[in-house]
Amino acid sequence: MGDFGFTLLKSDAGARLGRIGTGHGAIDTPAFMPVATQGTVKSLTPADLVAAGAQIVLANTYHLMLRPGHELIRELGGLHRFMGWDGPILTDSGGFQVFSLSKLRRIGEEGVEFRSHVDGSLRTLTPESCIVVQHALGVDVLHPLDECLAHPASAADTERSLALTQRWLVRAVAAHRAAGAPGALFGIVQGGVYETLRVRAVEDTCALDLPGYAIGGLAVGEPKPVLCEIAGLVAGRLPVDRPRYLMGVGKPPDLVEAVARGVDLFDCVLPTRNARNGQAFTADGPINIANARFARDPGPVDPDCPCEACRRFSRAYLRHLFGARELLVYRLLTLHNLTFYLGLMRRMREAVARGAFASFQSRFLERYGVESLRGTTDYTPADSEA
Amino acid sequence: MGDFGFTLLKSDAGARLGRIGTGHGAIDTPAFMPVATQGTVKSLTPADLVAAGAQIVLANTYHLMLRPGHELIRELGGLHRFMGWDGPILTDSGGFQVFSLSKLRRIGEEGVEFRSHVDGSLRTLTPESCIVVQHALGVDVLHPLDECLAHPASAADTERSLALTQRWLVRAVAAHRAAGAPGALFGIVQGGVYETLRVRAVEDTCALDLPGYAIGGLAVGEPKPVLCEIAGLVAGRLPVDRPRYLMGVGKPPDLVEAVARGVDLFDCVLPTRNARNGQAFTADGPINIANARFARDPGPVDPDCPCEACRRFSRAYLRHLFGARELLVYRLLTLHNLTFYLGLMRRMREAVARGAFASFQSRFLERYGVESLRGTTDYTPADSEA
Numbered sequence: 001m002g003d004f005g006f007t008l009l010k011s012d013a014g015a016r017l018g019r020i021g022t023g024h025g026a027i028d029t030p031a032f033m034p035v036a037t038q039g040t041v042k043s044l045t046p047a048d049l050v051a052a053g054a055q056i057v058l059a060n061t062y063h064l065m066l067r068p069g070h071e072l073i074r075e076l077g078g079l080h081r082f083m084g085w086d087g088p089i090l091t092d093s094g095g096f097q098v099f100s101l102s103k104l105r106r107i108g109e110e111g112v113e114f115r116s117h118v119d120g121s122l123r124t125l126t127p128e129s130c131i132v133v134q135h136a137l138g139v140d141v142l143h144p145l146d147e148c149l150a151h152p153a154s155a156a157d158t159e160r161s162l163a164l165t166q167r168w169l170v171r172a173v174a175a176h177r178a179a180g181a182p183g184a185l186f187g188i189v190q191g192g193v194y195e196t197l198r199v200r201a202v203e204d205t206c207a208l209d210l211p212g213y214a215i216g217g218l219a220v221g222e223p224k225p226v227l228c229e230i231a232g233l234v235a236g237r238l239p240v241d242r243p244r245y246l247m248g249v250g251k252p253p254d255l256v257e258a259v260a261r262g263v264d265l266f267d268c269v270l271p272t273r274n275a276r277n278g279q280a281f282t283a284d285g286p287i288n289i290a291n292a293r294f295a296r297d298p299g300p301v302d303p304d305c306p307c308e309a310c311r312r313f314s315r316a317y318l319r320h321l322f323g324a325r326e327l328l329v330y331r332l333l334t335l336h337n338l339t340f341y342l343g344l345m346r347r348m349r350e351a352v353a354r355g356a357f358a359s360f361q362s363r364f365l366e367r368y369g370v371e372s373l374r375g376t377t378d379y380t381p382a383d384s385e386a
Numbered sequence: 387m388g389d390f391g392f393t394l395l396k397s398d399a400g401a402r403l404g405r406i407g408t409g410h411g412a413i414d415t416p417a418f419m420p421v422a423t424q425g426t427v428k429s430l431t432p433a434d435l436v437a438a439g440a441q442i443v444l445a446n447t448y449h450l451m452l453r454p455g456h457e458l459i460r461e462l463g464g465l466h467r468f469m470g471w472d473g474p475i476l477t478d479s480g481g482f483q484v485f486s487l488s489k490l491r492r493i494g495e496e497g498v499e500f501r502s503h504v505d506g507s508l509r510t511l512t513p514e515s516c517i518v519v520q521h522a523l524g525v526d527v528l529h530p531l532d533e534c535l536a537h538p539a540s541a542a543d544t545e546r547s548l549a550l551t552q553r554w555l556v557r558a559v560a561a562h563r564a565a566g567a568p569g570a571l572f573g574i575v576q577g578g579v580y581e582t583l584r585v586r587a588v589e590d591t592c593a594l595d596l597p598g599y600a601i602g603g604l605a606v607g608e609p610k611p612v613l614c615e616i617a618g619l620v621a622g623r624l625p626v627d628r629p630r631y632l633m634g635v636g637k638p639p640d641l642v643e644a645v646a647r648g649v650d651l652f653d654c655v656l657p658t659r660n661a662r663n664g665q666a667f668t669a670d671g672p673i674n675i676a677n678a679r680f681a682r683d684p685g686p687v688d689p690d691c692p693c694e695a696c697r698r699f700s701r702a703y704l705r706h707l708f709g710a711r712e713l714l715v716y717r718l719l720t721l722h723n724l725t726f727y728l729g730l731m732r733r734m735r736e737a738v739a740r741g742a743f744a745s746f747q748s749r750f751l752e753r754y755g756v757e758s759l760r761g762t763t764d765y766t767p768a769d770s771e772a
Contacts, residue, residue, distance in 0.1 A: 039706065043713040045694065068681070068706040076684055076702055084698045295454070298462055308431065312470045316462055320425065320454040327429040330713055 004140070004184035004211050006243045006264075013358035014260045017349055020212075020243055022088040022140040023182060024080065025055065029243060029264040032255065032345045033058040033090060034338050035272060038067070039083040041338070042272055043331040046085040052307065052335060053342035055087055058267040061133055061143075062094030062101070062125075066118045070136035078138030090141035090267075091134050092247070093188070094125060096148045109164070111145065127171035135181040142185045143214060144172030149192060151221035158192035165190045166204050173208050184211040186245060189234050192217055193226050202237045213238050214245040215263070219254075227254070232261035252281060252344055253370045256361050259348050266345075271337035276330045278322050281340040285369045289333065294319045307339035308332070390526065390570035390597050392629045392650075399744040400646045403735055406598075406629055408474040408526040409568060410466065411441065415629060415650040418641065418731045419444040419476060420724050421658060424453070425469040427724070428658055429717040432471040438693065438721060439728035441473055444653040447519055447529075448480030448487070451511075452504045456522035464524030476527035476653075477520050478633070479574070480511060482534045482602075495550070497531065513557040521567040528571045529600060530558030535578060537607035544578035551576045552590050559594050570597040572631065575620050578603055579612050588623045599624050600631040601649070605640075613640070618647035638667060638730055639756045642747055645734050652731075657723035662716045664708045667726040671755045675719065680705045693725035694718070 003023040010017040018029040034041045034049060036057045041049060049057065059079060064070060073082050080086055095112075098104060102114035102123075111126030130145040146165040149158060169187060176185045187205040191197035205213060215234045218227050227249070235244050235258075245265035246258050255266055271281065278289045282302040287294075289301070300310035301318065309318070309332035321329035344364075351360035365372050389409035396403040406413040420427045420435060422443045427435060435443065445465060450456060459468050466472055481498075484490060488500035488509075497512030516531040532551040535544060555573060562571045573591040577583035591599060601620045604613050613635070621630050621644075631651035632644050641652055657667065664675045668688040673680075675687070683701035695704070695718035707715035730750075737746035751758050 038710045038712060039703075040712050040714045043717065045698070045714065045718075047694070047698075067710060068702070072682060072702070075682060076700065082700070082703055082706075084703070296458060296461060308433070312431070312433075314462065314468070316454070316458070317425075317468055317470070320468075324424045324453060326424060326426050327713060327716055328426045328431065331429065331717065332431075 003182075006212065006241065008240060010352055011262075012352045012355050013361070014262055015348065015352045015357040015361075016259075016262055016264055017352040018243065018264055020088075020264075022056075022184075024086060024088045024140055027055045027088055027265075028346075028349055030255075030259045030345050030348050031055060031265055032341045033265065033267040034341075035060075035267055035269050036083065036085075036089075037269075038063045039073075039079060041334070042276070043327075043334050044338070046083070046087075048335055049085070049338070050087075052338040053346060054338065056090060056140075057085060057087070058090050058092065059083075059137070059139070060094065060097060061091045061130065061137070062097035064091075064137060065094065065125075065133045066116045066123070070133045074136040074138070078136075080138065088140040089137075090245075090265075091137060091139045091143060093130055093143040093145045094133070095130075095146045096248075098125060099148055099150075107147070109167070111168075127168040128175040131172055131175040131179065131185070134183065135179055139183055141212065142176065142183045143188060144169045144185065146188045146190060146216060148190070148217055148220065151193065153192050155192075155194050155197070158190075158194055158197055162190050162192075162197055162201055166201070169205065169208065173210070186210055186212040186214050188214045188216040188247070189238075190217045193222055193230060195230075195233060198230060198234055199237065202234055206239060210242070212243040212245060212265075214247050216247045218246065219248040219250055219268075224254070228257050228261065231258050231263060235262035238262075252341070253365055253368055255341075255344060256348065256364055257372070260357070260361055271341045272334050275333035275337045278329075278333065279337075280318075280333055281337050283364075283367055289315065289318050289322050289329070291319075301333075301336055302340065305336060305339055305343070307336045309336040310339075389568075392598065392627065394626060396738055397648075398738045398741050399747070400648055401734065401738045401743040401747075402645075402648055402650055403738040404629065404650055406474075406650075408442075408570075410472060410474045410526055413441045413474055413651075414732075414735055416641075416645045416731050416734050417441060417651055418727045419651065419653040420727075421446075421653055421655050422469065422471075422475075423655075424449050425459075425465060427720070428662070429713070429720050430724070432469070432473075434721055435471070435724070436473075438724040439732060440724065442476060442526075443471060443473070444476050444478065445469075445523070445525070446480065446483060447477045447516065447523070448483035448511075450477075450523060451480060451519045452502045452509070456519045460522040460524070464522075466524065474526040475523075476631075476651075477523060477525045477529060479516055479529040479531045480519070481516075481532045482634075484511060485534055485536075493533070495553070497554075513554040514561040517558055517561040517565065517571070520569065521565060525569055527598065528562065528569045529574060530555045530571065532574045532576060532602060534576070534603055534606065537579065539578055541578075541580050541583070544576075544580055544583055548576050548578075548583055548587055552587070555591065555594065559596070572596055572598040572600050574600045574602040574633070575624075576603045579608055579616060581616075581619060584616060584620055585623065588620055592625060596628070598629040598631060598651075600633050602633045604632065605634040605636055605654075610640070614643050614647065617644050617649060621648040624648075638727070639751055639754055641727075641730060642734065642750055643758070646743070646747055657727045658720050661719035661723045664715075664719070665723075666704075666719055667723050669750075669753055675701065675704050675708050675715070677705075687719075687722055688726065691722060691725055691729070693722045695722040696725075
């Protein structure tokens with residue numbers, strides 16, 4: 001794991017203020033990772049990401065392995081140089097995409113066999129080859145191949161799947177350690193919506209003493225209170241001195257709720273994907289720029305936002321660009337949404353630093369127009385752990 | 387015409403170094419105008435345009451009239467404020483788009499009736515309403531409604547069309563002068579490929595004593611030598627103390643050839659449209675980034691180029707983005723191509739300033755891989771006029 005390390009600086013009302021060190025710079029947590037699926041955050045340059053406040057991006061092992069290929073990226077000096085981003089990069093395992101995007105052919109003890117969604121070629125991914133791909137990319141944080149079930153899944157299916165994921169994890173850890181390559185391999189805690197499976201998964205995963213832990217298998221269709229409950233349950237049982245990453249979450253209120261339950265790291269396609277559908281996030285909730293009420297609106301998307309889109313352009317202009325399908329609007333709304341998400345994380349860090357997270361949480365959720373889920377779950381273990 | 391003015395600073399080997407003053411700043415000529423059809427240069431911000439070296443942009447009267455509507459833009463403070471560009475803006479008349487994009491219903495003495503390509507609504511455009519639209523946009527340079535014929539057109543059709551265009555011009559000039567609104571109305575010289583008609587058109591148009599003159603009806607399908615011949619013929623007969631704008635031209639060698647014939651202003655969709663098809667312009671000719679030979683090429687598109695795309699990213703990365711249809715590549719290649727075009731104009735201005743345009747011209751065309759057309763025409767009137 002080389003230069004990787006996590007320092008917990010402060011806890012407040014369940015939320016944690018921390019700092020992750022990597023060979024490519026530090027990440028202040030709680031942190032949100034913009035999604036650079038194919039080695040680019042859609043429409044933005046690395047300089048835009050820095051301007052928006054990003055300290056780390058997430059890339060997809062599955063996509064880059066298929067196109068342009070990890071060996072090509074290795075030849076060209078690794079993913080950082082290839083995409084022109086010199087901050088930390090985290091990759092998922094590719095497992096989620098194998099199950100959601102490809103034509104899955106066979107899943108077995110050895111690994112998965114699937115047809116590429118790019119060219120239809122037959123490919124395999126094993127716990128070991130998945131590590132090889134991520135070493136070729138040269139990323140700072142790696143993830144092991146796992147099986148990600150959709151919701152709902154029966155307890156029996158979930159238990160079988162979890163056991164396979166755990167056996168794959170042991171092989172991934174062995175492959176990573178044997179290679180002696182840089183990069184921190186996180187463990188992924190699966191177990192669906194079943195508390196006993198989640199508890200067992202935490203124990204088995206943490207037994208491997210990994211530098212960080214991801215909470216997987218959520219935001220796959222389960223109700224929001226269940227997401228919060230399971231995330232809180234798992235986060236509360238993970239070691240205090242390691243970062244906790246809630247995969248694929250979420251909407252702004254979800255981030256606040258999860259931070260309140262002790263989660264440190266997030267990624268989600270919502271701010272970038274929804275930008276391309278015209279949705280802009282604001283402190284008062286999301287708006288859709290296509291709405292006719294913005295046709296003659298001279299004000300910015302969000303008067304409090306420091307991004308280029310809000311400093312330079314009106315809602316009326318952005319609505320015109322969106323109606324005319326102009327490329328610039330996708331870029332401007334993406335920049336805005338990421339600025340909003342990353343600004344939200346900064347505000348949460350500042351709230352923890354001054355011991356005011358609980359009041360921040362209730363004020364944010366009230367203004368955003370949602371009720372806190374804090375009272376809807378028996379689990380608030382994040383409150384008791386730091 | 388208010389703040390508008392043109393100063394011819396120097397002539398050299400037919401090429402002219404000049405400066406246009408407008409109420410929104412100066413334009414050094416020869417100049418290229420990036421095309422902002424719908425009020426945006428596709429994928430770029432105004433700040434990008436400044437970085438690329440743009441001093442003026444072109445917008446389309448036809449498109450903005452239909453969407454979002456010129457009245458809306460007027461309400462929001464005019465096109466400069468609407469699109470966030472505070473430099474000069476030139477609009478074409480919309481005539482070209484009426485004839486090429488819309489379902490033309492009827493052309494008559496009064497004007498044109500057509501169906502909008504946006505929503506199918508029945509619309510009219512007259513010489514007078516065309517001026518009203520451009521006044522609402524608040525642009526610095528306006529153009530009169532004209533009829534633009536495709537090539538080939540018979541002499542009789544061209545003569546009939548030219549006569550209509552001239553009658554419309556007289557009405558446009560009257561409407562503009564009666565309104566007393568700011569903005570400089572250029573005349574458009576039509577006449578197809580027929581020298582006698584072009585000569586007559588120059589005389590009739592210049593008789594109106596306008597602040598600048600556009601050469602229209604070229605780059606519509608005629609052979610390249612004919613384009614150069616007619617452009618040179620017209621430019622050579624236009625008054626020395628007014629800017630000359632060659633509409634819709636062209637490829638980099640065309641710009642050099644036309645500057646050598648005394649043209650001052652250009653616009654063309656090539657650098658922006660072709661960027662979105664993967665074509666990048668370089669001093670050694672265009673390349674297509676999709677070419678397999680770039681798959682592992684770590685070098686920039688153009689090592690001499692100062693743009694962000696060339697400073698930060700490899701051909702291999704851009705090729706990957708293009709293959710994956712990533713929005714960022716359209717933006718980066720657009721930025722590069724405009725930087726190349728605008729840099730070419732700057733180099734031409736510098737060559738004229740030091741009295742070295744002829745050698746610049748031959749060196750540029752040789753390296754670009756095309757032969758000069760200077761010898762292929764009897765007309766080099768630009769040489770004799772300044």
